[in-house]
Amino acid sequence: MKRYVLPLSMLAIFEAVAITMWLTQDNIFYLFNFSYIGISISLGILLFIKQYRYARRVAQLLVGLYMLVYLGFICGENMQIEGFWYYLFTGVFEAATIHYAVAKIFGPLIFGRGWCGFACWTAMVLDFLPFKVPQTPRRKLGWLRYLTFAMSFIFVSAVFLAQVGSLEKIMFWAFIIGNVVYYAVGIILAFLFRDNRAFCTYICPITIFLKPMSYFSLLRVQCDKSKCISCGKCKKVCPMEVDVTDNSRKRKNGTECILCFTCARNCPTNSL
Ligand code: SF4
Ligand code: SF4
Numbered sequence: 001m002k003r004y005v006l007p008l009s010m011l012a013i014f015e016a017v018a019i020t021m022w023l024t025q026d027n028i029f030y031l032f033n034f035s036y037i038g039i040s041i042s043l044g045i046l047l048f049i050k051q052y053r054y055a056r057r058v059a060q061l062l063v064g065l066y067m068l069v070y071l072g073f074i075c076g077e078n079m080q081i082e083g084f085w086y087y088l089f090t091g092v093f094e095a096a097t098i099h100y101a102v103a104k105i106f107g108p109l110i111f112g113r114g115w116c117g118f119a120c121w122t123a124m125v126l127d128f129l130p131f132k133v134p135q136t137p138r139r140k141l142g143w144l145r146y147l148t149f150a151m152s153f154i155f156v157s158a159v160f161l162a163q164v165g166s167l168e169k170i171m172f173w174a175f176i177i178g179n180v181v182y183y184a185v186g187i188i189l190a191f192l193f194r195d196n197r198a199f200c201t202y203i204c205p206i207t208i209f210l211k212p213m214s215y216f217s218l219l220r221v222q223c224d225k226s227k228c229i230s231c232g233k234c235k236k237v238c239p240m241e242v243d244v245t246d247n248s249r250k251r252k253n254g255t256e257c258i259l260c261f262t263c264a265r266n267c268p269t270n271s272l
């Protein structure tokens with residue numbers, strides 16, 4: 001029963017958010033939305049526990065496609081960071097603002113960067129590329145994320161200040177074009193650096209929120225030193241080059257852990 005605590009806890013957290021949002025916003029959509037995401041993520045974790053090889057992919061596709069295709073393309077909600085700024089500026093607490101608050105700002109205090117491992121629609125595609133672990137040394141390009149973060153903020157501010165009409169339409173097209181650019185840059189970088197997650201490591205503006213918040217994450221992979229035989233397998237298979245054998249919060253690349261559990265699956269002594 002102990003092994004099912006994690007998926008059940010995730011489901012409980014999302015159901016609590018779903019019911020709270022439904023009742024406070026008087027909108028049953030939130031009950032459906034957060035229940036669906038919670039069930040999808042919990043199912044992914046459950047399948048992982050059952051040692052299904054593609055467990056994480058199942059969750060990524062279920063959540064990622066729902067957000068990209070249904071919320072983004074069909075409902076016309078800009079769920080990217082530009083959408084977050086947009087709804088923040090208009091003072092509307094819905095769609096992207098709620099999504100960011102739950103998945104990317106306050107949620108990571110509980111489940112770290114679980115969003116990046118189990119739900120992100122950008123990584124959903126990038127994870128299909130052939131470079132599961134970085135095959136070239138890491139570059140000092142982390143500053144690029146501040147640039148993309150600033151660019152997204154400046155873009156939405158400029159659109160607001162210019163007082164152009166049909167803002168909704170602009171934000172919809174910004175979502176389409178933004179995603180095309182993200183996928184193109186992500187795929188090019190993956191092949192250039194031989195690293196599927198190069199986009200996440202250097203470019204993604206959302207890491208400005210994710211990294212500091214996940215530093216304090218309640219849920220994190222820990223190493224049982226009494227069982228560890230220092231074989232180094234966990235570091236070899238980690239897509240984010242995290243030194244997971246170091247239990248301190250300051251461990252190398254610790255705020256980049258996407259909770260994919262690849263290290264735990266490959267540990268020969270079940271130390272993780
Ligand atoms: S770092 Fe950005 S692109 Fe990568 S998985 Fe996380 S949110 Fe998605
Ligand atoms: S794979 Fe397991 S045993 Fe090997 S170094 Fe990592 S934690 Fe230790």
Ligand code: SF4
Pocket residue numbers: 221237238239240241242244256257258259260261262263264
């Ligand atoms: S392999 Fe382990 S340490 Fe690396 S990102 Fe996945 S869960 Fe985190």
